[in-house]
Amino acid sequence: MIAFDARHIFDASRQGIAYEAIRPLNLYDSPALNALATQAQAGRQLRFQSVGAAEEGVALPMVLCEDDYPGWMGRSDLAALQPATAAYVPSSLSLAEIQARIPLAIAFARAAMAQPNCYLWGGTLGPNYDCSGLVQHAFSTQGIWLPRDAYQQEAFVERIENPGDRPEALVDVLELGDLIFFGTPLKATHVAIYLGGGDYIHSSGKDRGRNGIGIDSLVDLKETVSQNYYAQIRGAGRVVRSYAPRSLS
Template sequence: MVSIAQLHALLAAEPHQEFCCAMNLNLYDSPAMKSLATQAAVGRHLRVTDGSKGEIPQTAIAVELCEDNYPGWLAAEDLKNLTPATAPYRPVTLTRPAIHPHLSQAIAFTQAAMRQPNIYLWGGTVGPNYDCSGLMQAAFAAQGIWLPRDAYQQEAFVQTIDLEKAEPGDLVFFGSPDRCTHVGLYLGDRRYIHSSGKSQGRNGIGIDILADEGDTVSQTYWKQFRSSGRIIQSYVAQCPPSDVPNPD
């Protein structure tokens, strides 16, 4: 449990103090807290990115998640759901040989999520409601494999492969010629599972095909297909320096 006063004291002693989420928490895209940026599952580490040298806002606090450096705003009332981390987050570097045995489990995670009542939630990463990249990040994080948060970041992170060489557990990406805006998990036989929205998707998790002969949703995404990629490593975020002196 952390209060505003305790947060001041902790950050004065250690500006890079990490905190552990005692429950699933929402992180917002602005201090107005009107739209989700992402979510932090129980046990995730975060650090405060403002307030260590001045007044901490009373309503929303700028933070970033330690595992992927993803920024957001935490409601001050959720400070009570943080505890000081007993040890700093230590990233684990994984390569393809260590990742490959867990691909079937990542697929099983998405299929289990699909069987639960769910809707598409922009910023959702903890379930039952996910956005597209949040589902991918959660499925692999459950296996100890970290991916960047957003679809365009995931596309840049993986090793690009030809669709004809795609295997179950690879990722498939969609969007415009200029930018990736959507991601799914390849299942084989040109099928993929993804969480899609209301405007052109299923408002939740479903399975579609990469072909012209699919239904309207499949055809819509197939026209926006950009690339496929293979996860060959686990994402390792840069940690802040540990030798920064305390502020005066």
């Protein structure tokens, strides 16, 4: 077992040494470890993020290598880390390869919907997901990495121009697996995967959604949830590449 003393953490942080999770891990949005930010499945790589904060306290600042996502990990989870067995190599999938894998990513999301689940802020591993966690995990099962949060995913994908003046006009240009973004004029706060025929699959919260994974529509607005999200549509984008970490670019 690694002796994760302050000196080891200092050196690992400075040298950018990567570690591998040997079991699922939770990462939080602050050193208080109260609010979940994201989760890491076994096999994902992490690095210590900063030196000063790493030397004291019950929480450690980490960054996930595959998507550059930061978070705080409890010191009690250090036993779940081992030195990475190999350097992380970003996916080099072509556009044709990505398009060929999208139906399998959608199949994963549908299978996740079929399991008992509820909305979990910060959930990326299942059975409970938040919106962008479901999208990221579904695509990552096919070797396609996307950034973690909805607004990051919106900035990463190739923007699809709406040919009309109403959100439902997107149906004329959307393709299977495109991402639909919702939120305010300033920022995307929600994301879904397009299924065709005006339908999309997403994990939505309790207040305005389904408290879990469900299918809603851009055009059939009989359901209250579809109405709620229709009013928040910002636009859509197409996944044309897989994310490459900044540390490797």
